[in-house]
Amino acid sequence: MNVTKCDIIFQCCKLVLESAGQLDMMEFSIVLCTWRNQRRTNKDSEMLTNIKRLNQLIEINRDLSSTLNHDKLLDLILTRITQSIDAEASSIILMDDDDRLTFISAIGEMHEEIKKMSLRRGEGIAGWVIENGKPVLVEKAEEDSRFHEDISKELSFPTRSMICVPLKLDNRTVGAIEVINSRSKSFFDQEDMDFLTEFSHQVAIALRNAKIFGKINNEVDELKSIFDLKHEIIGSSKALNQILRLVQKVAPKDIIVLITGKSGTGKEMIARAIHESSPRRHNVFVSVNCAAIPEELLESELFGHERGAFTGAVTSRKGKFEQANGGTLFLDEIGDMSLRAQAKVLRVIQDQIVQHVGGNREIKVNTRIVAATNKDLIFEIREGNFREDLYYRLNEITVELPPLEERREDIGPLAEHFIKIFDKSMNKNISGISRKALQRLYSHSWPGNVRELKNIIKRAMVFADGEMIDEDDLSPEVTGITHEESDEPVIEFFDAEGVPVSLSQIEKDHIERALIYTGWNKKRACEILEINRPRLDRKLKTYNINRE
Ligand SMILES: Nc1ncnc2c1ncn2[C@@H]1O[C@H](COP(=O)(O)OP(=O)(O)OP(=O)(O)O)[C@@H](O)[C@H]1O
Ligand SMILES: [Mg+2]
Missing domain, CATH: 1.10.8.60 (Helicase, Ruva Protein; domain 3)
Known part of the structure; x- marks a missing residue:
């Protein structure tokens, strides 16, 4: 190979390394100097080896940047090292929080066994390397006093020669890479050690990145599961099941849904579920609590405003209808909205057009409305607090949430x-x-x-x-609720005089309790009581138990 050809290859390698962003300039200069020195000697064979190694480095760097999966990365690193150095086995050893040196990954005949082993701090050649932060080339392992032969013996895997280089992060040795027994030579040489040392720094960075990435990923999963958990609708009562079936039916259509129910019954949850089960789920769900916004701000909040529309309106702003464009707008506590705002909302619902406060531009919106209230809107209409026409517009479908x-x-x-x-x-x-x-x-x-x-x-x-x-x-x-205060039947085993009550009295109380527990779901009560339905019905008659 002539020098011009080498130059071209070198330039290509440089470009790849730079674009991979993995080899920092310092290391790159080392490669460059080594390569230039070699060029000066102009020995083609050495240069060829060098270029081969450089290519291997490029490939390894490409591998390192190709995955952030910690285990996959370890396997890749060791496979590459073992191939490039032509070794029988290799392993990565890291120091854990208890100062023990664990073989976190290994390749070679006994790789599974070695992963079960660990060393004490400073023990063996790897221990020495981690303690001293220096690489070691051992030609004959059994002649080296640092060699810890127990592992070799236990695995029945004779270690002849080895290289062990430190893995350093921020000048701190965190572990080591070890290669064992050259396949093609009687022992490893300086060139092998230089090669391994050269890229151990990249390995350390890649491992750190993978670890950080893994940690972030776990945190994201954790947050996601908490989020999913928080939005999961729980309950198996007949009433809730009916509601969920209705939600599934109305969600895909763009119809307006009015959710009613006492405070804390889950109205907002159901509104979200409607959005999440609709084709709009990839767009936003915007929630506005009409009761929490002062009357004078509500219109600008809902419809937006132009700059200068009122004191303090220094910029123009989109309202909730526009923000929810393509998605769902949840008008919570709609029963608390002023009559003036109700009139405007009705117009937007009918025309799907909003006008900013202080402006006359007509803005087309495609927003699905879900509204909720804990007020009795029919009563509010009678009292003159709620517009009848808006009520009928909102009331395309009503979902009524029963109290707990x-x-x-x-x-x-x-x-x-x-x-x-x-x-x-x-x-x-x-x-x-x-x-x-x-x-x-x-x-x-x-x-x-x-x-x-x-x-x-x-x-x-x-x-x-x-x-x-x-x-x-x-x-x-x-x-604090005493049995006397509670409306529910309580199984009393003794009467007022302290005499045990009859078996039939206990049975009556127990059946009542089961029915209340199941919300008078007789099928479920039968399951709990382990009796069939005709028997339950007979007992209800006998004991004169009625749903009040
Ligand atoms: N079926 C359910 N499964 C799980 N959590 C629920 C369920 N119903 C309600 N919750 C939880 O109870 C709390 C109250 O629910 P939500 O805010 O939806 O009620 P609401 O009817 O909108 O109340 P308010 O009228 O006071 O605004 C929320 O934290 C919600 O996550
Ligand atoms: Mg609510």
Whole structure:
């Protein structure tokens, strides 16, 4: 090969290395000097070896930048090293937090076995390299006093020669790369060691990047699972199932949905579920709480404003209808909107056109509306607080969320669900709720619905010391209810005189409890009581149990 040809190859290599961004200038100058020195000697064979090594380095660098998967990266590194140096085996050793040296990856005949081994700090040749931060070339391992022959013996894998180079990050040795037994020569030489040393720095950086990437990835997964968990709709009561079926039906169409229900029943959750199950799910879900925005700002908030439209409007701004273009606008607490704003909203819903406050430009929007209220809108219409025409426009489909009290079956699953959420975010180790505590939850009347249950679980998690939430961890609103105060039947085993009650009395109480627990879902009650339906119906008649 002549020099001109080498020059071209060299330039190409330089370009590849630079574009891979993996070899820093310092290392590159080393390669350059080595190559130039070689050129001066003008020995073609040496130059060819050099170019081969350079090519190998390029390939290795390309490999290093091709993956951020830690395990895959380790395998790639070792495969490349073993091939390039023509070794029988190689391994990467890292120092762990307990100062033990672990073989985190290995290639060669005994690779699985070696990964189970570890060394003490300073032990063996790798220990010496990590301790001293210097590379070592050992021609005859058994003659080297640092050699730790136990591993070799245990694996029945004789180590003849080896190279071990440090892996350094920010001038700190964090581990080592080791290659064992040359296949083509009786032992490794200086050139092999230089080659290994040259790219060990890149390996250290690649490993660090992969580790950081892995950590970030885990955090993202964790956050994603918390996010998914928070938006998961929990409950298996008949009432909730009916609602979810309705949501699936109405979501794909662009119809307006009005969600009603007491505070904390999950209206916003359902609104999100409608958006997430609709073709608009890849676009934004914009939520606006009409009750929380002062009357004079609501119009500009919803429709946007032009610069100078009012004092303080220093720039023009898009309103929520425009922001939600292509997506869904959730008008929460719509029953609290002023009549003036209601008139404007009605116009936008009808024409799909908004006008900024202080402007007359007509802006076309394609926004799906989902609205919610905890007010009785029919009553508000009668009182003159809500426009009838807007009500009928919003009321294309109404989803009515029942209070938690009417779907007691959901209490248990919801409590478990919130425990899971808070266990993650509070970093506790609580796996569930005791039977007694759960009984307390079933006996409560839940004026604040699911939100109240969520808050009670959150508070209990703070107080709980053990693995389970116990009765004592619950707040007084829940535990303070005495049996007399509760509307629910409680199984009493003794009468007022302290005499045990009859078996049929206990059976009656127990059937009532099961029916309340299941929200009068008789099928489910039969499953719990382990009796068939005709038998349950007979018992209801006998004991005169009715749903009030
Ligand atoms: N079925 C459910 N599964 C899981 N979490 C729920 C469920 N229903 C409600 N929640 C949770 O309860 C809390 C209250 O729900 P949400 O905010 O949707 O209620 P809301 O009806 O909009 O209340 P408000 O009228 O007070 O605004 C939220 O934290 C929500 O995540
Ligand atoms: Mg809400």
